[in-house]
Amino acid sequence: MAAQEILKIEHLSKRFGSNQVLRDVDFSVTQGEVVCIIGSSGSGKSTLLRCINLLEEPTGGNICYHGKDIDTLPVTDYRARVGMVFQQFNLFDNMTVLENCTVGQKKVLGRDRREAEQKAIAYLQRVGMDKYIHAKPAQLSGGQKQRVAIARALAMDPEVLLFDEPTSALDPEMVGEVLQVMRDLANVGKITMVIVTHEMEFAREMADRVVFMDEGVILEEGTPDQIFETPKEERTRIFLKRILRN
Amino acid sequence: MPDTFFGWIAFLWEEYAPLFIRGTGNTLLLAVSGTAFGFVIGLLVAILRTVPLSAKDKPVRKCVVRTFHILIGIYIEVFRGTPMIVQAMVLYYGLLQSFMPAMGAAVFIISLNTGAYMAEILRGGIIAVDKGQKEAAQAIGMTHWQSMCSVVLPQAVRNALPSIGNEFIVNIKDSSVLNVISVSELFFQGKSASGTYLRYYETFFIVALIYLVLTFLSARLIGWLERKLDGPDSFVIHGSQSDSRAVIRGNKEG
Numbered sequence: 134m135a136a137q138e139i140l141k142i143e144h145l146s147k148r149f150g151s152n153q154v155l156r157d158v159d160f161s162v163t164q165g166e167v168v169c170i171i172g173s174s175g176s177g178k179s180t181l182l183r184c185i186n187l188l189e190e191p192t193g194g195n196i197c198y199h200g201k202d203i204d205t206l207p208v209t210d211y212r213a214r215v216g217m218v219f220q221q222f223n224l225f226d227n228m229t230v231l232e233n234c235t236v237g238q239k240k241v242l243g244r245d246r247r248e249a250e251q252k253a254i255a256y257l258q259r260v261g262m263d264k265y266i267h268a269k270p271a272q273l274s275g276g277q278k279q280r281v282a283i284a285r286a287l288a289m290d291p292e293v294l295l296f297d298e299p300t301s302a303l304d305p306e307m308v309g310e311v312l313q314v315m316r317d318l319a320n321v322g323k324i325t326m327v328i329v330t331h332e333m334e335f336a337r338e339m340a341d342r343v344v345f346m347d348e349g350v351i352l353e354e355g356t357p358d359q360i361f362e363t364p365k366e367e368r369t370r371i372f373l374k375r376i377l378r379n
Numbered sequence: 380m381p382d383t384f385f386g387w388i389a390f391l392w393e394e395y396a397p398l399f400i401r402g403t404g405n406t407l408l409l410a411v412s413g414t415a416f417g418f419v420i421g422l423l424v425a426i427l428r429t430v431p432l433s434a435k436d437k438p439v440r441k442c443v444v445r446t447f448h449i450l451i452g453i454y455i456e457v458f459r460g461t462p463m464i465v466q467a468m469v470l471y472y473g474l475l476q477s478f479m480p481a482m483g484a485a486v487f488i489i490s491l492n493t494g495a496y497m498a499e500i501l502r503g504g505i506i507a508v509d510k511g512q513k514e515a516a517q518a519i520g521m522t523h524w525q526s527m528c529s530v531v532l533p534q535a536v537r538n539a540l541p542s543i544g545n546e547f548i549v550n551i552k553d554s555s556v557l558n559v560i561s562v563s564e565l566f567f568q569g570k571s572a573s574g575t576y577l578r579y580y581e582t583f584f585i586v587a588l589i590y591l592v593l594t595f596l597s598a599r600l601i602g603w604l605e606r607k608l609d610g611p612d613s614f615v616i617h618g619s620q621s622d623s624r625a626v627i628r629g630n631k632e633g
Contacts, residue, residue, distance in 0.1 A: 213520030223511035
């Protein structure tokens with residue numbers, strides 16, 4: 134039996150004014166898989182991710198969650214099931230690390246304080262940040278912030294985690310620690326992940342499927358070998374050549 | 380009768396101390412309640428104003444939200460655009476005097492007036508909070524109300540605290556205009572006290588001193604509050620010896 138399809142996106146389009154950012158995008162996510170979305174800046178990768186979490190309202194097409202159109206679901210329930218990790222971390226600056234990881238559990242999932250804290254600490258341990266539960270975000274480094282942000286998303290027990298360029302805002306020496314956490318989530322945690330990234334090595338190593346986006350459309354997708362070794366499209370070849378040379 | 384300036388000051392204080400003290404109490408009551416209610420009004424306006432609208436929302440909801448926006452706009456324009464002394468005359472004699480005492484009306488007027496300013500002050504505070512945090516709150520499934528109350532507004536209020544404190548100090552002073560509806564606040568009491576002996580200079584010198592003491596102490600209090608809200612600069616490594624919680628747990632296990 135095939136693994137269950139969590140998300141199915143059909144004919145998705147997004148326009149900002151006269152600027153067509155996404156056109157007729159079809160995309161799906163199956164349980165347990167790691168999908169990496171690559172492509173140059175402005176190709177619509179982040180917008181696609183933000184549309185999936187409804188942080189941007191799509192101008193056309195539909196998104197189905199377990200076969201149900203998400204327009205028929207309460208948007209907050211849906212968002213709680215689809216976690217998001219941002220490029221700029223976006224931790225709540227007025228809360229400690231622990232509170233960052235419990236506030237959603239308490240307010241959205243209605244868990245009591247004890248359960249929320251246990252869960253938060255378990256996930257903070259997993260990302261190696263359990264020592265810092267009393268710290269405020271302003272006291273952490275970029276890599277530490279991003280690991281807390283990952284724990285915050287995990288604490289909601291989402292079915293799929295969306296990563297929007299999670300390492301792009303980090304100093305080079307901190308990229309490794311965050312990627313290591315993500316490797317662990319994929320290998321040990323078997324967490325379903327959709328990752329927009331410029332880390333080609335990571336995509337090649339970890340992805341079950343690589344999606345190449347260009348000018349608002351999915352130009353091609355396939356296994357890492359197919360995309361990196363034998364890309365079908367000329368534009369994919371040009372992009373990879375440019376980015377891998379650096 | 381005294382024949383020196385300080386003699387008059389002492390004499391007037393002796394004679395009218397209860398009057399001044401009651402006036403000071405009422406002035407403080409007006410400033411505190413006006414700032415507090417105004418703050419609550421400002422928060423509610425801030426939450427209502429930022430309710431997101433999406434193209435898919437039902438027409439009824441869109442209509443209600445837009446109506447609120449228009450009403451809020453009118454409220455702020457009217458109360459910021461007219462002097463409080465005029466608002467007091469219009470509201471008290473036109474409406475409020477028939478069903479509440481002057482003091483109640485005064486609290487009502489100063490609250491509405493402060494609320495209009497607070498709404499704008501908090502709007503500034505909200506703009507200064509990084510938009511990403513609101514998105515992160517939404518992304519874990521919080522509603523608009525939840526994300527505003529637990530993430531955005533606590534930070535917005537902190538950002539706006541100097542201006543909020545400023546409003547309080549302005550209210551201590553500007554509540555004096557409410558003497559026009561016969562509220563026995565400090566300025567009104569000064570007028571009463573100066574009347575008998577016609578000593579305006581000395582009486583209002585005392586009044587000025589009291590205002591100055593009130594505003595000086597308030598400014599210190601606000602500064603202390605700001606430092607307290609910022610919390611400590613350092614944090615304790617969880618599990619280290621200085622973490623009392625971890626030590627207690629350690630003892631129990633041992």
